[in-house]
Amino acid sequence: DADVTQTPRNRITKTGKRIMLECSQTKGHDRMYWYRQDPGLGLRLIYYSFDVKDINKGEISDGYSVSRQAQAKFSLSLESAIPNQTALYFCATSDLSRNHQETQYFGPGTRLLVL
């Protein structure tokens, strides 16, 4: 979905390096999410944010941090990358409908390899 963009699309880094993955959206949504996807494990939530002043840990936040710089931007940082953080990372956005139901819209993903 071109409304949600992620940079970079692919990244190779070394153990111990700090890296940042960036996400931007033009959908005007308040809510943004970071997930990682590993073979056979589906999507697991790392962090989420319901507005610019709000940051919440997901189920696997250890080793990651996030920054919600603006409504449209949500970045994910790995302070000291380790090989088991090799995965496919997705950003998503959503907004609650009037029925309080939520559909998330995903970016194209960032493939990260930590050597």
Next chain:
Amino acid sequence: GESVGLHLPTLSVQEGDNSIINCAYSNSASDYFIWYKQESGKGPQFIIDIRSNMDKRQGQRVTVLLNKTVKHLSLQIAATQPGDSAVYFCAETGFQKLVFGTGTRLLVSP
């Protein structure tokens, strides 16, 4: 190539057949369910949703069935096409966050 889903359950069908993909969800309090399609190299895309006060919803060539008694969700794709080949995820939500299943790979052969 796509590294997602190397160990996923796989459903293989012939082009033109109907496909049924199943999902068991865990939270009886979940009140909204979504099916996503993920093609190789892309992020998940919304296909169809259903609220817990419904047991069936139809879209274009797709139907979602919800059985709350056994906490089961299914996605039916009519006249499956090669372009339907992808990994399909169900997701449930009860309070603020979506929880995703691990996915099923659909392979469509001509």
